[in-house]
Amino acid sequence: MDRTLFESDHNDFRDAVRQFVKRHVEPHYDRWESEGLVDRKLWQLAGESGFLGTAVPVEYGGGGEPDYRYNAVLVEEFARAGAASLSSGFGLHNDVVAPYLLELGTEEQKRRWLPGFCSGELVTAIAMTEPGTGSDLKAVRTTAIRDGDAYVLNGTKTFITNGIHSDLVVVVAKTDPAAGARGISLLAVERGMPGFERGRKLAKAGMRAQDTAELVFTDVRVPAANLLGEEGQGFGYLMRNLPQERLSIAVVAVAAAQAAFGWTAEYCRDRQAFGQRIGSFQNSRFKFAEMATEIEIAQVYLDRAIRELNAGTLTPVDAAKLKWWTTELMKRTTDTCVQLHGGYGYMDEYPISRAWRDARVHTIFGGTTEIMKEIIGRDLGF
Known part of the structure; x- marks a missing residue:
């Protein structure tokens, strides 16, 4: 799918993130999974690379670029590498906490906290x-x-x-x-x-x-x-900033679903059963057709929401629709992909196993699917 959302600067930023993932994430991720947290040094490396506080003004050490598309690129690339845990941790820092500090912080607070926020010396x-x-x-x-x-x-x-x-x-x-x-x-x-x-x-x-x-x-x-x-005034602040948090979760969900689809397509093109490739069975073709269609539809809706966030018009109701739909898609897609892998899909040596486990919580945190539907239902007057 050709995405018109991103421009050349975003694509350059994506290339930098991919190199960062290849050099600093992939060699260590299995160990982080077993230890239950990443190396603290990773935060400082991310800060040195300009991946933290992209929306923070330059005078406080940030990137000076409030364009959310940079945030989206970062969490997308972590998710596509099978590192949804990093999408969540870094996404929370950039997408959830940063707006509170930028919008509510006094000048003294900003000068006290934002330089460390951007350098990775201060994790939030x-x-x-x-x-x-x-x-x-x-x-x-x-x-x-x-x-x-x-x-x-x-x-x-x-x-x-x-x-x-x-x-x-x-x-x-x-x-x-x-x-x-x-x-x-x-x-x-x-x-x-x-x-x-x-x-x-x-x-x-x-x-x-x-x-x-x-x-x-x-x-x-x-x-x-x-x-x-x-x-x-805290409750009002929370309600105002929740749409961006839910958008961030949706970005991860769609990117993770795309990654799962890609890994599984490759597997099913190579793996054989009953004398033919798994992907050539009609059931497999139908499953891939369904997933490809649903992921592309979700991507279009997501990209529209990113544009709306940048324009300041993304509503809490639209963010709720996006969040529940994409996270349920993520869960459904990874489950289908495990099934298409067969027994190997349950083995940790294949990335789909981790992606399947990681997907489940996305329909819970940031507001459960049921809460999202409640928000939407009330807006409809029910």
Whole structure:
């Protein structure tokens, strides 16, 4: 499929990312999968290569290019290399946390955090989910009560991407527990603050190289100077930035589906059964025809959404439609590809095995498929 979305500068950037993947990711990825996180050095290498903070103004050490297409290229190439864990970790840093720092940060905060954000010396995370609270952000129980020139933060967060490596965590907390959604604020918690501890590094079915952890906050005194935006406005900020997060997940989903399709097509052209190539059976041809069609349709919709994000017109409802459709496609495609591989599809020596495991969580994080449909259904007036 010829994509008109990208221009020559984006293609040059893609070539640089591919070289980075070949040199710094592929030789180590199996080890990262077994260890449950990537080498911290990878973040610094990514910073040196100009892959972090592309949207951050040059005066803070960034690329000075707010064009989301660069972000899309980065996570696409990780996903196409079978490294969806990196798409998630780096995507969260660039696509999710960066907008909060850029849009809500004071000048002092930007000068304090953004240079390290762009160099890879400062890894970021966002802490929303709690052991008893998933998609319902209004129900968070973590509290941050003002005490003089600080907020006293207490609570536990789980499923936090970049949780172990993170140096700066945007924490969703109730500064006014009695005010519901109007009592939610965002606090930037820094590594080393007394009372801020890492819990378990979580073992997962897939995305095993993704650094995922529990975070525990016990009477952490967070300076009031670390409040992002205005007190009590956190829920609105979260709703405003969720479309970009969901778009980022969709970019990974479509790229991963394309990669799975490619690996499986190659396998089925070479592998024989009953005296003929697996791909030549009518059932196989039909499956490939279905996957090729669905992936191309998803790509067109995704590229339109990227244009809309750049133009500032991507709505939460359209992002919800995109997120649930592409992630369900990713799950469906990788499952079909495992089936076409037969028993070998279940073996880790083939990349489709990892892709199949990695796909499953994408219909859950960033808002479950069911929550996406609820958003869409309400917009339809039901």
